Amino acid sequence: MHSIAPYSIRCFNPYSDPKKGEERYAVLDKVGQFDVYNLFRDFIVAQGNKFRIVEATQQVYRFYGVKFYDETREMTGWFEAGYYGVKNDIIDIETGNVDFEKAQNNAEIIKHYVRFYIPVGFDEGIALLQSYKGNGIKTLLHDLLRENFNKVTKRTLQMNPLAYKKAFKVWEEANAKEIKLTKFLGMADITDQLTRLGHKEQQLIVKPPSRGKLGNKLKDFxxxxxxxxxxxxxxxxxxxxxxxxxxxxxxxxxFTIGRPAEEQICEILLDEDEVDMIAGNPEPKSLHKWCTSLLQEFIDSIYPGLKVKI
Incomplete structure (x- = not known):
């Protein structure tokens, strides 16, 4: 249901000339006269706490409860977003009765945890963005930050998914605990039974026998x-x-099997043994603590041997 998607933060200089020894990507605290950390902080603060409308995509959003840690150059908080423009009903799934009639100018707002790490002296930072049922806020958030960034610096802000090319080396010796088959089409009698339950998407989960394991190591798949x-x-x-x-x-x-290991995109499902859930949503303090360990893991893989700690 809930997951964290990691992205790299980089600043591309379209005017750089490699023949003159100029770097394509700027050090994040030296983008000309600007510091990316300060630019992000100033932009978020200027947004205030009120919801804003993006008419082009019929979305509303706001930053909420964002905290800034200048010493470690991190910022964490919530990015609340939703869509409007469609009238529909909100029902009680237990009774089937309509609890609320959502009007065309109503928007369902979902809270997404966001965390930025923008270190000094490096040309790459890290963003952790929460997704729910595969729906995230990267496109909207990136568009907002990029437009302001380009306006101020005349450079291009990039936020690309962090692949597991490096981190996979750590995990290839791990044991596989489950295999998840999405939209499983085999065994028609099983999928027919699932369909009767009203599921839009069938998923078959294969687990090892008690005290057993699935294969040898993850890399074997x-x-x-x-x-x-x-x-x-x-x-x-x-x-x-x-x-x-x-x-x-x-x-x-x-990990998605069938895609080469070096092209793996990291999808980190919330571990409910470490993150408390309240009414289907992750509890903020335990989520923040869990994401701290995730962030450190990516820091170790992106800046190996430098002993960068948060």
Missing amino acids: FTPGSEEYEVVEFLRPLCAQIKAVAELDGKKRT
Whole structure:
């Protein structure tokens, strides 16, 4: 349901000339006369606490409860966003009765945790953005920050998904705990039963037997010729997507099988053993604490050997 998507933060200089020894990407605290950390902070503060409308996409948003940590150059808080423009009903799933008639000018607002880390002396920072059921706020948030950034600096702000090319090396020796088959098409009798329950999307989860394990190591699911890889080859035509949940030192990560390991996009599902849930939403303090360990993990992989700590 809830997950954290990590992105890199970089500043591209379209006017740089590599022939003259000029770097394509600027050091984040030296973008000309500007510091990216200060630019982000000033922009967020200027937004205030009121909701703002983006008419082009029929969205509303606001920054809420954002805290700034100048010493570690982090900022954390909430980015609340939603869509308007469609009239529909909100029902009680237990009774089927309409609880609320959502008008065309109403918007359902979802809170997304956001966290930025913009270090001194590096040309790459990190953003952690919360998603819910695969729906995130990266496009809207990036558009807002990029427009202001370009206006002030005349440079281009980039926020690209952090791949697991480096971090995967840490996880390839982990044990696979679950295999998730999304939109599973095999075994018609099973999917028929699921459909009767009203699910829009069927998902079959394969777990190891008690005290057992799924295969040997996570890397075996990506290695042609292995028994695990052959199983994946058999299952792939039967579903839209195959994911493996791996566990290492008590931490869990989800990987999409079928995509080369070096192209893995990190999808970090919330670990409900560490993050408390209240009415379906992560409790802020435990979420922040959990994301601190995630951020440190990415810092270690992006700036190896430099012992950067937050």
